[in-house]
Amino acid sequence: MDYFCLRLNKMLEKTLVDSIKTIDSLTQAQQLALGKFIDKGFPTSKWEEWKYASLKHLNERDWKWSPEKLSVDFSKPQWKHSAIIQTLNGNTHSEGALPQGIALLPMSEFMAQNPAFDSVWKARNPILDQNSLYDLNEALVNDHAVLWVKKGVKIVEPLLHHYLVSGQQDTAVQSKLFIYLEEDSEITWFEQQRSESSHAILSNFVQEIWVSKNAHLTLIKDQDLQQSITHVDHTFIFQQESSLVDAFTFSINAAYLRNNLHFYIDGPQVVSNLNGLYIPGEDQLMDTHSVVDHRMPHSESNELYKGVLMGNATGVFNGKIFVRPDAQKTNAFQSCKNVLASDRATMNTKPQLEIWADDVKCSHGTTTGQLSDEALFYMRSRGISKATAQTLLLLAFVQQVIDKLEHEEIRAELSDKIVNKIQASLGLTLL
Amino acid sequence: MLSVKNLHARIGEKEILNGINLEVHAGEVHAIMGPNGSGKSTLASVLAGRSDYEVSEGSVEFFGKDLLDLSPEARAAEGLFLAFQYPVEIPGVSTTNFMKSAINEIRAYRGQDAMDAVQFLKMFKEKMAYVNIDQTLLSRALNEGFSGGEKKRNEIFQMAVLEPKLAILDETDSGLDIDALRIVAEGVNKLKTPQNATILVTHYQRLLDYIIPDFVHVLYKGKIVKSGNKDLALELEERGYDWIISALD
Numbered sequence: 189m190d191y192f193c194l195r196l197n198k199m200l201e202k203t204l205v206d207s208i209k210t211i212d213s214l215t216q217a218q219q220l221a222l223g224k225f226i227d228k229g230f231p232t233s234k235w236e237e238w239k240y241a242s243l244k245h246l247n248e249r250d251w252k253w254s255p256e257k258l259s260v261d262f263s264k265p266q267w268k269h270s271a272i273i274q275t276l277n278g279n280t281h282s283e284g285a286l287p288q289g290i291a292l293l294p295m296s297e298f299m300a301q302n303p304a305f306d307s308v309w310k311a312r313n314p315i316l317d318q319n320s321l322y323d324l325n326e327a328l329v330n331d332h333a334v335l336w337v338k339k340g341v342k343i344v345e346p347l348l349h350h351y352l353v354s355g356q357q358d359t360a361v362q363s364k365l366f367i368y369l370e371e372d373s374e375i376t377w378f379e380q381q382r383s384e385s386s387h388a389i390l391s392n393f394v395q396e397i398w399v400s401k402n403a404h405l406t407l408i409k410d411q412d413l414q415q416s417i418t419h420v421d422h423t424f425i426f427q428q429e430s431s432l433v434d435a436f437t438f439s440i441n442a443a444y445l446r447n448n449l450h451f452y453i454d455g456p457q458v459v460s461n462l463n464g465l466y467i468p469g470e471d472q473l474m475d476t477h478s479v480v481d482h483r484m485p486h487s488e489s490n491e492l493y494k495g496v497l498m499g500n501a502t503g504v505f506n507g508k509i510f511v512r513p514d515a516q517k518t519n520a521f522q523s524c525k526n527v528l529a530s531d532r533a534t535m536n537t538k539p540q541l542e543i544w545a546d547d548v549k550c551s552h553g554t555t556t557g558q559l560s561d562e563a564l565f566y567m568r569s570r571g572i573s574k575a576t577a578q579t580l581l582l583l584a585f586v587q588q589v590i591d592k593l594e595h596e597e598i599r600a601e602l603s604d605k606i607v608n609k610i611q612a613s614l615g616l617t618l619l
Numbered sequence: 620m621l622s623v624k625n626l627h628a629r630i631g632e633k634e635i636l637n638g639i640n641l642e643v644h645a646g647e648v649h650a651i652m653g654p655n656g657s658g659k660s661t662l663a664s665v666l667a668g669r670s671d672y673e674v675s676e677g678s679v680e681f682f683g684k685d686l687l688d689l690s691p692e693a694r695a696a697e698g699l700f701l702a703f704q705y706p707v708e709i710p711g712v713s714t715t716n717f718m719k720s721a722i723n724e725i726r727a728y729r730g731q732d733a734m735d736a737v738q739f740l741k742m743f744k745e746k747m748a749y750v751n752i753d754q755t756l757l758s759r760a761l762n763e764g765f766s767g768g769e770k771k772r773n774e775i776f777q778m779a780v781l782e783p784k785l786a787i788l789d790e791t792d793s794g795l796d797i798d799a800l801r802i803v804a805e806g807v808n809k810l811k812t813p814q815n816a817t818i819l820v821t822h823y824q825r826l827l828d829y830i831i832p833d834f835v836h837v838l839y840k841g842k843i844v845k846s847g848n849k850d851l852a853l854e855l856e857e858r859g860y861d862w863i864i865s866a867l868d
Binding site: 560561565567571573580583587 | 721
């Protein structure tokens with residue numbers, strides 16, 4: 189580590205340690221994580237996994253590490269939902285009663301009630317290489333909330349998760365949530381990630397999800413944050429035998445948006461579906477790092493990602509698929525298609541398949557292109573303006589991902605949001 | 620309505636149009652014929668505003684306006700229509716939605732109110748009958764997986780909907796069997812009024828059996844080298860282009 193880096197990290201260390209009253213108040217795991225983070229600091233472009241999405245500049249900020257307490261009158265959606273759970277600047281609580289068979293409780297209580305799970309949990313072994321933000325989160329979050337879905341509980345209406353970060357000054361917000369789905373349970377988790385601040389906010393969110401045998405999770409992330417926000421979302425999903433997860437990530441707004449979405453397939457007959465759409469505009473960077481780790485045989489993963497890059501936006505897609513030696517008869521598919529809707533936009537893609545088993549079916553395809561001039565001219569020759577023609581073509585392009593959402597109202601809501609963003613971006617940036 | 624004077628156009632260094640002069644009035648049908656590479660399709664493209672071509676000299680006036688100064692969408696709104704030789708596939712956009720966008724943008728350009736769903740439905744039904752086109756085709760993604768005949772029929776449907784003052788049909792007969800050709804030609808004939816005009820760009824005389832032109836022009840090396848009435852087309856059918864070319868060279 190060079191001197192400059194060392195000095196920066198000293199500053200991080202000072203403000204961090206100052207914010208923690210006594211270092212002894214931290215658990216051993218927290219102290220360990222804190223040390224790791226201070227050693228490494230925020231990722232820089234020299235780190236392979238953060239090559240196009242450096243956070244080096246965050247080292248230089250005078251962060252407030254303890255965010256203020258928030259209370260928010262949350263406007264409920266018009267459509268039917270089974271519960272509202274809020275995570276406001278890291279504090280998670282439910283608005284009103286939870287449905288029968290679902291509990292929200294601290295991790296310590298959850299572990300006390302499930303002592304056998306402790307060793308299983310500790311052996312989960314996620315890939316944390318070059319992820320100092322996970323360490324930072326671990327260092328500062330103690331006893332986070334657990335959403336516990338009991339055995340056989342099936343909830344049809346979505347559970348709405350309202351995630352919000354805010355601050356009156358530059359603030360680093362750590363949030364963490366663990367979702368535990370017992371055997372044969374089923375929920376739809378619709379997460380609205382939002383911010384309310386004109387200050388630089390680092391929103392560092394860790395979400396770990398345990399999906400037991402035969403359980404079914406639909407996970408929808410609607411990421412629409414302000415231009416002052418740096419949002420890093422780590423979602424690690426551990427799937428057991430015969431479980432099914434349909435994940436959707438809609439990355440709509442934020443100056444910097446990084447998704448580390450990991451699937452660990454720990455049993456046979458698992459199905460993991462990853463759908464994603466990112467539409468960064470002027471001065472926005474959106475980076476998806478997905479991992480699908482096939483550790484057990486006879487499972488299937490499908491990745492469908494699409495990106496529309498407007499203005500001077502930067503996009504990154506890194507899709508890792510691991511097929512471990514034991515994971516015979518795996519089917520793993522990955523597709524990532526991007527449209528550069530502006531001459532100034534950039535897209536960096538890197539599919540990364542590592543296959544150790546010999547009896548598998550894997551495929552991947554990545555494309556990055558521009559809207560066809562022929563198609564644009566054809567549309568314009570009928571009287572459709574260039575901006576409308578571009579919008580129509582882009583909306584047709586993203587529709588495939590939106591159409592996979594089964595919930596009608598959520599689909600309509602997201603679709604409107606995406607249309608508005610694309611139209612606004614094309615109107616603002618002369619192409 | 621259209622007045623083309625000494626029009627020169629090129630791609631890069633390559634001069635393709637070499638001084639075109641053409642006057643088109645309301646109620647007229649002009650056929651532009653000529654051997655391959657003579658510049659027929661380029662002329663159609665330049666008039667519609669394709670940006671691949673650079674106009675290096677000359678002028679085009681459309682109802683007194685400088686056409687070359689207008690964007691392709693403004694030309695369409697002013698009443699110009701190009702039926703493409705190779706209609707482009709537009710994935711994910713149905714003909715119906717495509718036409719709704721086009722109509723309402725053109726209406727906005729002309730300062731008219733947008734049409735609503737009921738008005739569209741009524742109008743589409745009427746126009747579908749004109750060109751004998753099926754509703755299912757209009758609900759599919761535009762031109763995607765259409766046969767050659769379906770694509771051309773769809774072009775004529777779009778023309779019927781947009782009611783242009785000047786329609787340019789670029790090699791509309793190419794790739795059509797005789798039945799499809801007849802249906803397309805009937806559509807064009809039905810759309811003909813004393814107020815509008817048509818330019819047919821074609822290689823063969825065949826189309827002119829169905830759509831009778833008032834004027835026939837022969838294009839060669841980017842210039843109109845001979846003009847006449849419909850009899851010229853018949854003579855070309857019989858004798859080919861060589862007799863005109865050899866007289867020139």
